[in-house]
Amino acid sequence: MPTYTALTTVAGSDAAERLGAALEALDPAPTGLGVFEMEDGSGLWEVGGYFDAPPDGAALALLAAAFGARDFAVSELPETDWVAKVRRDLRPVEAGRFFVHGSHDAGAIPPGRVALLIEASMAFGTGHHGTTQGCLLAIERLAAAGAEPKRILDLGCGTAVLAMAAAHAWPGAEVVASDIDPVAVEVARANLEANGLSSRIPCVEAAGLDHARIAGLAPFDLVLANILKAPLLALAPGLATVIAPAGTAILSGILCDQAPEVVRGYSACGFNETDRIEIVDWVTLSLARKARKT
Numbered sequence: 001m002p003t004y005t006a007l008t009t010v011a012g013s014d015a016a017e018r019l020g021a022a023l024e025a026l027d028p029a030p031t032g033l034g035v036f037e038m039e040d041g042s043g044l045w046e047v048g049g050y051f052d053a054p055p056d057g058a059a060l061a062l063l064a065a066a067f068g069a070r071d072f073a074v075s076e077l078p079e080t081d082w083v084a085k086v087r088r089d090l091r092p093v094e095a096g097r098f099f100v101h102g103s104h105d106a107g108a109i110p111p112g113r114v115a116l117l118i119e120a121s122m123a124f125g126t127g128h129h130g131t132t133q134g135c136l137l138a139i140e141r142l143a144a145a146g147a148e149p150k151r152i153l154d155l156g157c158g159t160a161v162l163a164m165a166a167a168h169a170w171p172g173a174e175v176v177a178s179d180i181d182p183v184a185v186e187v188a189r190a191n192l193e194a195n196g197l198s199s200r201i202p203c204v205e206a207a208g209l210d211h212a213r214i215a216g217l218a219p220f221d222l223v224l225a226n227i228l229k230a231p232l233l234a235l236a237p238g239l240a241t242v243i244a245p246a247g248t249a250i251l252s253g254i255l256c257d258q259a260p261e262v263v264r265g266y267s268a269c270g271f272n273e274t275d276r277i278e279i280v281d282w283v284t285l286s287l288a289r290k291a292r293k294t
Helices: 015-026 057-067 082-089 103-108 130-144 163-167 182-194 212-219 230-240 256-267
Strands: 003-011 032-037 042-053 073-077 093-095 098-101 114-117 153-155 174-179 203-205 219-226 243-255 273-280 283-290
Touching: 003 015, 003 057, 015 032, 015 042, 015 057, 032 057, 082 182, 093 130, 098 130, 098 163, 130 163, 130 219, 130 243, 130 273, 130 283, 153 163, 153 212, 163 174, 163 182, 163 219, 174 182, 174 212, 182 203, 230 243, 230 256, 243 256, 256 273, 256 283
Parallel strands: 098 114, 153 174, 153 219, 174 203, 219 243
Antiparallel strands: 003 042, 003 073, 032 042, 093 098, 243 283, 273 283
């Protein structure tokens, strides 16, 4: 059965979310919907839907005009076994001690490495993106420097690859993972189960820091947040209240030219930059919360 996509861009999160809701109400309705901030610093958001039948072109044109979006680009996708394709294209990633792989590469794990299994059908955020790889390397550097965090939060966890890495780096720490997206939470729990960590790392659905499990475990010695610049800046004041004095935030999902703005935002909330890792166009920042003066 063919699949059709309808994609557009619009300025601002509010317009994007309202356009997404309107797109979802079309007849035929999309079988899937995505609303994402573009990672190029433009301030534009991509709104798109997947359809089992050709979408109504006139209705799409009216929606684009109503919300000030660009005209929808409609395409028919070829029938593809996407899991098989990912297995062909996806290569294991090594970041310090960590070896991120799919089940199809289980026999390729080098001796002495910490293997993190992410199934091919759940491959987003596995370490093949420079932001996740940067976070894994930042965890490795923090551990090598002798840090011993006791309570760790993986905020916006996606596949939970960072939570799993932290649990291996600090076996005695309490680790909790969270994501605002219920699908991501399901993916994270499946990966935790596949790696034998489901009993150790609870994964909760939460908007930002708003969850009893997070509040109950705070303050955290380490917070991992691989999301995007805008939500990272919005979370800065809240993170300042849940990270212990002298605790660390490892932040990514940041383009290199966005780093100064993020550093300024966190500095205003009581953080100092302690390290950064740049991989192609992306940067991972390590920030330490200033200890309270006595």
